[in-house]
Amino acid sequence: xxxxxxxxxxxxxxxxxxxxxxxxxxxxxxxxxxxxxANVGTNLAVGVxxxxxxxxxxxxxxxxxxxxxxxxxxxxxxxxxxxxxPDLQHVGIxxxxxxxxxxEGSKDFSKNFMHTYGIPTAASKTFTKETIEEGLLYLEEQSxxxxxxxxxxxxxxxxIIAQSLQEAKDALEEMLLESKFGAASEKVIIEQFxxxxxxxxxxxxxxxxxxxxPEAKDYKRIGDNDEGLNTGGMGAVSPVPFxxxxxxxxxxxxxxxxxxxxxxxxxxxxxxxxxxxLMNHEGEPYVIEYNARMGDPETEVxxxxxxxxxxxxxxxxxxxxxxEQVLQISSQYAxxxxxxxxxxxxxxxxxxxxxxxxxxxxxxxxxxGTQEKEGEIITSGGRVMAFTGTSNTLENAIxxxxxxxxxxxxxxxxxxxxxxxxxxxxxx
Ligand code: AMP
Ligand code: GLY
Numbered sequence: 001x002x003x004x005x006x007x008x009x010x011x012x013x014x015x016x017x018x019x020x021x022x023x024x025x026x027x028x029x030x031x032x033x034x035x036x037x038a039n040v041g042t043n044l045a046v047g048v049x050x051x052x053x054x055x056x057x058x059x060x061x062x063x064x065x066x067x068x069x070x071x072x073x074x075x076x077x078x079x080x081x082x083x084x085x086p087d088l089q090h091v092g093i094x095x096x097x098x099x100x101x102x103x104e105g106s107k108d109f110s111k112n113f114m115h116t117y118g119i120p121t122a123a124s125k126t127f128t129k130e131t132i133e134e135g136l137l138y139l140e141e142q143s144x145x146x147x148x149x150x151x152x153x154x155x156x157x158x159x160i161i162a163q164s165l166q167e168a169k170d171a172l173e174e175m176l177l178e179s180k181f182g183a184a185s186e187k188v189i190i191e192q193f194x195x196x197x198x199x200x201x202x203x204x205x206x207x208x209x210x211x212x213x214p215e216a217k218d219y220k221r222i223g224d225n226d227e228g229l230n231t232g233g234m235g236a237v238s239p240v241p242f243x244x245x246x247x248x249x250x251x252x253x254x255x256x257x258x259x260x261x262x263x264x265x266x267x268x269x270x271x272x273x274x275x276x277x278l279m280n281h282e283g284e285p286y287v288i289e290y291n292a293r294m295g296d297p298e299t300e301v302x303x304x305x306x307x308x309x310x311x312x313x314x315x316x317x318x319x320x321x322x323x324e325q326v327l328q329i330s331s332q333y334a335x336x337x338x339x340x341x342x343x344x345x346x347x348x349x350x351x352x353x354x355x356x357x358x359x360x361x362x363x364x365x366x367x368x369g370t371q372e373k374e375g376e377i378i379t380s381g382g383r384v385m386a387f388t389g390t391s392n393t394l395e396n397a398i399x400x401x402x403x404x405x406x407x408x409x410x411x412x413x414x415x416x417x418x419x420x421x422x423x424x425x426x427x428x
Contacts, residue, residue: 002062003311004029005037006048006078007069010338010368010386011296015067016040017364018303022311029061035377036367036385048073051081058082058091065311065318068095068272074292075105075153092318095272096292100263103274103290107158107189108151110290117262120254121287122147124191129176138190139168147191150175152184157230161193196281198288199243200236200298203256203274204313206322210260211313212252214305214329215243216298217423222345224418231345232383235337235401235419237394238301241426242280251278251285259290271317300366300386301334333397335420336388337405341369342412344382352379352410363404364388379410394424 001024005015013036020028020040028041031054037043044061046053048070058066066082068074077098082088095101102109114121127135139146148171150158158181162168168190175185202213216238222228255276263270275291275298294302303310307328316322341348354377357365366388369381385408389400398420405415 001025001064001311001315002027002029003065003067004031004054004057004061004063005033005041005067005069006031006054006073008032008034008037008048009069009296010366010383011294011299012069013037013366013368014299014303015069017366018306018310019067019314022309024309024311024315027061029057029063031057034367035370035372036365038372049076051076051078054078055082055085055088058088063091065092065315066094067314068093069293071101071104071153071291071293074098074101092315093271094314094318096268096270099266100268100270100272101292104292105153106151107149107289108187111189111191113262113266114287117258117265119258119262119287120285122192122194124189126151126187126189127172127176128187132172132176135172135176135188135190136169139165139172142190142192144168145193147193148172148175149189149191150181150185151187151189152181154181154184157181158184159230194279194281194286194288196279196286197242199240199278199280200295201251201256201276201278202294202298202302203276204317204322205260205270205272205274206317206320207264207269207271208260208320209322210256211322211325211327212248212256213327214238214302215240215248216295216301218295218298219416219419222340224416229345231340233295233297233338234340234416235335236295236297236301237420237423238298238305238334241423247280247283247285251276255285255287271320296368297336297338297383297386300336300364300388304334304364304388304390305330305332332390332392333394334388334390335394335397335401336366336386337401337415337419338368338386339384339405339408339413339415341379341382341384342414344414348382349412350380352412353377354379354384354408354410356407356409359407360387360404362389362400364390365404384410384413394420398424
């Protein structure tokens with residue numbers, strides 16, 4: 001089977017690396033891909049929102065399965081577009097249509113969905129420009145800190161945790177009146193702050209049945225000890241010791257099952273990943289957010305732990321046969337450390353030559369923001385590469401990942417030194 005992966009980050013390199021190991025694969029294409037994916041497949045110069053270009057590539061390369069990496073093409077309806085082509089009815093797609101992708105594309109939709117189907121989540125209310133006065137009054141009645149979220153996609157930046165009433169009011173006004181996050185903040189969700197430990201849970205579903213992939217913990221802040229600005233993710237660990245069998249059973253019965261029930265009740269055909277960002281609040285799971293895709297960099301620790309044929313699972317998700325699949329998971333630890341460009345997550349450096357990669361032997365290298373230029377690999381994005389160490393012990397997995405992050409060289413390199421250390425303390 002010929003397979004096309006959409007995207008160009010570390011997540012898509014990890015997909016490509018894993019899928020390239022499958023006996024079911026004939027040829028792998030990645031659009032647009034990166035220098036890492038070029039080592040395991042063929043990159044196509046087509047962007048993820050160039051829907052005409054994508055269907056042309058599907059036709060030109062006899063693609064039978066499309067795996068959608070990032071959220072933007074999902075929310076914009078890439079599934080609907082492919083499905084509307086009469087000659088492409090045989091093409092399987094991993095990723096929901098624009099209706100299912102609303103779980104991620106509209107926080108107002110996802111909060112209503114959770115309230116309707118009894119899925120535990122923080123209490124919330126949605127406001128618009130027209131109801132801003134009510135929103136300001138509502139803020140006065142809430143306890144602090146309080147969370148404000150832009151309704152739409154805001155590249156991970158649309159969440160503000162306000163520590164004071166003034167900060168909350170200013171944020172609400174900036175979002176609704178000054179379009180702080182553009183059209184994404186035409187609606188703002190004001191949400192109760194939940195204390196607890198965060199966990200990412202990944203479900204692959206064919207619309208009816210599902211498998212729960214290995215869970216992960218993400219490190220979102222730029223600095224060690226969770227200090228500084230939010231980023232797309234600076235590292236990840238799997239497994240997570242506080243995701244006990246007891247807690248995961250609660251996640252299944254209180255979150256995953258009602259989520260799938262709700263999708264069916266809403267007549268939303270959902271074939272793809274559901275990434276559930278959870279808070280473990282006093283032993284109970286609360287949904288912080290849904291995403292309609294895998295996480296990045298979580299994928300870089302989840303996939304190395306999957307022993308089953310991953311392509312076989314993806315095909316089954318796309319054709320409704322997931323109940324026939326067995327998911328085998330390795331008990332090994334996986335830890336990934338992202339190296340980022342100097343300045344990230346604000347204005348950052350680009351075009352720096354990356355060297356020393358050939359000296360990295362003990363870790364998987366997943367390219368993210370890189371490009372090839374005149375035979376050299378240069379930095380081209382904020383998050384540059386993810387280095388994943390795997391081992392029977394968490395200590396060793398951390399050490400392998402960190403050693404690789406230290407070894408890679410380029411001007412302005414930055415990375416967190418504490419990925420996994422909190423989990424290690426928790427474990428001991
Ligand atoms: P999101 O973009 O929804 O993932 O939110 C970004 C981050 O903000 C999350 O990973 C949490 O750390 C934090 N956050 C979001 N909502 C809440 C909440 N209700 N209570 C506490 N923290 C939250
Ligand atoms: N690492 C968080 C995300 O992919 O949204």
